[in-house]
Structures are given as structure tokens and as C-alpha cells.
Amino acid sequence: MVSRGDGARQRMLEAALAVLDESGLAGFTMEAVARRAGASKATLYRRWPSTGALLVDAMDATYxxxxxxxxxxxxxxxxxxxxxxxxxxxxxxxxxxxxxxxxxxxxxxxxxxxxxxxxxxxxxxxxxxxxxxxxxxxxxxxxxxxxxxxxxxxxxxxxxxxxxxxxxxxxxxxxxxxxxxxxx
Amino acid sequence: MVSRGDGARQRMLEAALAVLDESGLAGFTMEAVARRAGASKATLYRRWPSTGALLVDAMDATYxxxxxxxxxxxxxxxxxxxxxxxxxxxxxxxxxxxxxxxxxxxxxxxxxxxxxxxxxxxxxxxxxxxxxxxxxxxxxxxxxxxxxxxxxxxxxxxxxxxxxxxxxxxxxxxxxxxxxxxxx
Known part of the structure; x- marks a missing residue:
């Protein structure tokens, strides 16, 4: 069963991949990902302390x-x-x-x-x-x-x-x- | 013996590599290379009909x-x-x-x-x-x-x-x- 939290996490990882794919690493910021996911920057930071940590999880999700x-x-x-x-x-x-x-x-x-x-x-x-x-x-x-x-x-x-x-x-x-x- | 023409060509290839290294392919334009080499865009275009052609020669030069x-x-x-x-x-x-x-x-x-x-x-x-x-x-x-x-x-x-x-x-x-x- 996918909990509400898992669905939100998945949506944020997908937003991260979309930003990465379109703008490359230069455009990969917490702000751009938050905007794309329709979430607040604070919500993102609660799960990932840095863009590096978010990047690792997003790359892992593609693999x-x-x-x-x-x-x-x-x-x-x-x-x-x-x-x-x-x-x-x-x-x-x-x-x-x-x-x-x-x-x-x-x-x-x-x-x-x-x-x-x-x-x-x-x-x-x-x-x-x-x-x-x-x-x-x-x-x-x-x-x-x-x-x-x-x-x-x-x-x-x-x-x-x-x-x-x-x-x-x-x-x-x-x-x-x-x-x-x-x-x- | 290196003729005057070869020296100029070498200088332009070095300028091309410097631009590529600093600005990536996004910044690799005839204008940027000409500025770096202290040459005119017309001079560059006389040797290389396109940025693609210049890029090939520059990559070959590094190799x-x-x-x-x-x-x-x-x-x-x-x-x-x-x-x-x-x-x-x-x-x-x-x-x-x-x-x-x-x-x-x-x-x-x-x-x-x-x-x-x-x-x-x-x-x-x-x-x-x-x-x-x-x-x-x-x-x-x-x-x-x-x-x-x-x-x-x-x-x-x-x-x-x-x-x-x-x-x-x-x-x-x-x-x-x-x-x-x-x-x-």
C-alpha cells in the first residue's frame, strides 16, 4: 500500500527529474523543484537537507x-x-x-x-x-x-x-x- | 617550419578550446572564439564554415x-x-x-x-x-x-x-x- 507520504515523495522525485532533464544541473535548485512539484521549499528541505541529497534519490529513482x-x-x-x-x-x-x-x-x-x-x-x-x-x-x-x-x-x-x-x-x-x- | 598561417590557425584553435573549457558548448560561438583569439569573425569563417567544423578541429587538436x-x-x-x-x-x-x-x-x-x-x-x-x-x-x-x-x-x-x-x-x-x- 502506498501511503500519502510515499505519493508526495514520488511526486517530488518526479519533479526533480523533470527539472534535471530540462534545465540540466545548472538549473537544479530546491526552488525550481518545489515550483515544479507544487510544494513549498520548506517541505522539500524537510525530506532532503541539500540539493545533493535530493539528486542522489532522484538518480536512484531513474535507475x-x-x-x-x-x-x-x-x-x-x-x-x-x-x-x-x-x-x-x-x-x-x-x-x-x-x-x-x-x-x-x-x-x-x-x-x-x-x-x-x-x-x-x-x-x-x-x-x-x-x-x-x-x-x-x-x-x-x-x-x-x-x-x-x-x-x-x-x-x-x-x-x-x-x-x-x-x-x-x-x-x-x-x-x-x-x-x-x-x-x- | 611553422608558417605564419599555421601560427594563426593554432592561436584560433587554442582560443576555441579555452572558450569550450570555460563556457561549455552553450557558450561556444564564433563571436566568443573570435573575441578570445583577437581575430575578426570573418577571419574565423574563412577557415571554418560553421561552429561544428571549428569544434571538430579543436577537439582533434586536444587529442x-x-x-x-x-x-x-x-x-x-x-x-x-x-x-x-x-x-x-x-x-x-x-x-x-x-x-x-x-x-x-x-x-x-x-x-x-x-x-x-x-x-x-x-x-x-x-x-x-x-x-x-x-x-x-x-x-x-x-x-x-x-x-x-x-x-x-x-x-x-x-x-x-x-x-x-x-x-x-x-x-x-x-x-x-x-x-x-x-x-x-
Missing amino acids: RPFPTPDTGSVSKDVTEILTAFVALLERTPFPRLLAAFIDAAERDPALSGIHQDLTKRRREPMLAVLERGRDRGELPPDTDPELTTDLLTSPFFYRHFVAHRPIPRRMVSDVVARVLFPKT | RPFPTPDTGSVSKDVTEILTAFVALLERTPFPRLLAAFIDAAERDPALSGIHQDLTKRRREPMLAVLERGRDRGELPPDTDPELTTDLLTSPFFYRHFVAHRPIPRRMVSDVVARVLFPKT
């Missing part, structure tokens, strides 16, 4: 973390996470928000720190899946989950934000095969 | 392409390219400019197209090195140079722009070993 898959196969679990991530890149406002964040974080160390924390949280499902695969003996015992997570996810960021090329249908299975089960 | 290595060893060649790229990320204005571009390209398809071309050009040395390694039999004959280039370079973009974590000294050799010479 919509889903339950960590646990199919018993590392290959299936990783494929599921990467497929959901590609859908996020291709069909939601997430990449526009992330792009604004990338630019702003380059100029502002505080934002860079916030984004570092968000990214750390978003990596957790992949790290968990890789650790389980290693413990089950599907991956070599010296597998480094951190480096493997970098190798599995970064090609999709790169393809979208740097190369500006569409993500081919086969790319998830190609990356999984190449990174997790390489031929020598 | 400073170096000669494609050809040591006879694919591992050494790739290491050389990645080491130079890490230096570019850590010690030049290139990442700030790229971050501004990433944000702007997300909102403007024309800029996205320009950046697609620039990225394509920047990938050429790596593609050449991988193709030579494959032809020499150092890499498997079914190596896909495009996917391999994605896997080799994108972890460094990701680490800098998304994870906001320092690039560890060992990361180049770890990525090269893992992507080019995996154990199964």
Missing part, C-alpha cells in the same frame, strides 16, 4: 534497481543484468541524466563523489552474481569481480556515450562470451 | 594523435596506445572537453554525429595494431578488432567518467592480459 538475478548460471545472470541495462540506455531518460552528471562531475568534486557512490551501489548486483559464479566453480578461482564488472559493463557505456553507435542485438552475448568464457 | 606504434608485438603496441590514453585522461583538458561533448551530444543529434566521426578516427591506431597482431598470428584468426577495441578502451572511459575512481598503475597491463591473452 530502478531490480532484484539481483539468481538462476544458478553465471552466464544467464550476467546476461539478464546487461539486457536490463541496455534497455535502460535505450528506452529511458537515464542516459540524458547520466550525461548531465558526467559533465557536471568533471567540474565539481562534490558531484563526482556523489556519482562515485551511486555507481558503487549500481555495481553490486553484478559483483554478487560474479562472486557466486566463482564460488560455484563456473569461473576461475582467481577471477577478479571488480575488473570483470568493468569489462562487462563499460563497452555499453562507451558505445552509447562516446561512440554514439546503436547497440547491436548480439552485443550482450558477444561481450559475455568474450569476457567470461574466452577461447585461447 | 593530439601520435604515430601508430609498430614494435612487432601486439601486446607492446596496445600497451603503448593505452598508456598514452591514460595520460590524456589524467593530465590534459581532454576529459573536461569530452564530458561537455557527451552531455551536449545526448541532446543534439548533429553533435552526436560529429562525435561519432571523431571517435571513429581515434580508434584507427588500435584497430590497425590489432589487425597486424592477428595477421602475424599473435591473436586468434577470428579476433574481431572492433569488439576488441571496445573491450580494451572502454574500461578507462568508464573508470574516469562514470566510476570517478583513479586509474591504478596496473590497470593497463591487467586489461591487456585479460582481453588479449585470457586463461580459460
